[in-house]
Amino acid sequence: MQYNLYFCIPVFLKMTFDLTNRAAQMGQIAAASRKVATIAHTHPDGDAIGSSIGMYCWLRSLGKEVKCIFPDAISTNLTFMLEGQKADDFLNYADAEGPVRDWLAGCDLLVILDMNSFSRAAGLEEPLHAIKAVKILIDHHLNPATEQFNLVISEPGISSASELVYWLLKDLIGKGQGELSLQGATALMTGMTTDTNNFANSTLPSTLEMASELLAAGVDRDNIVEKINWRYKESRLRALGMLLDRRLTITPEGTAYMILYKEDLEAYKLGDGDTEGFVNIPLAIGNVRMTVFLKEDKGHFRVSVRSKKGTSAANYASRYCHGGGHENAAGGKIYFPQDIPSPGEASTYLEKTIKEYFNESL
């Protein structure tokens, strides 16, 4: 076997971030705390949940009282991530406002994961501003609202919040502080896997190194992949087929968009997580450089934007959809009647803004 190439790769390419100081600060704050809440963003995805559970398991190993709090319910296709955990320790604000407020009021530490600002926490935004506890941010989105936190650990270059948590915990565990159970490790592997779309994007040497170490530690990746990818309901695929056949529009600027209305969600009985990943599909088309997916909600469309390298999904989402995110994966909202008179005007709005966006960025 030939490994010569390996020796040509400069070692400094391996790790582009140094977390030692921030890990130490996090370790000191955690050691001094007693009662903790982890908080992640609204419509929590695999990374939001995975990074929360990883952090939860580590804090529990330190003997802390911890609850994982989400702004709203975890979609059914991701609830497998909670298997084997204490159900009482997972709360969502939409269903349990009182218990969440009570817990937050008694906390001395909040660990905020996979979001760059309290505004990503929907109804929890106002309680988060009011709480006096020490706040640590662990995130990989652009432009963190640094003034909201006591310690900011933000690395937009890293694959996922779950990967960031992994490297922080590895550093601290290596110095003797706490441990990570197999369940915690599995959650971090899951969060990284969903955020990289199973190693299709944002995958760095450090990401593969993390995966390699977790596999060696006994994490069952086959099981994760099966649960993430092969457990959808039939109506999800039928809805996707309908969208691709009848609702996919490709603009002259190379942007593909699809719109799913309230009536479709009812007809196909689609729940919150059932359209996850739809936005990525049209990127497979050669001349498409950006995709936009709209899903109707109360008073607004939820917007997902994806782009190939060289085109910024984040800029489009922030300019036209009150949102933002990562360079190639972003999201936001289009409100009616503020942005468009009615849901039926959504495609006109997209056509106009996409044209403007690309003509101005030329």
Ligand SMILES: [Mn+2]
């Ligand atoms: Mn993430």
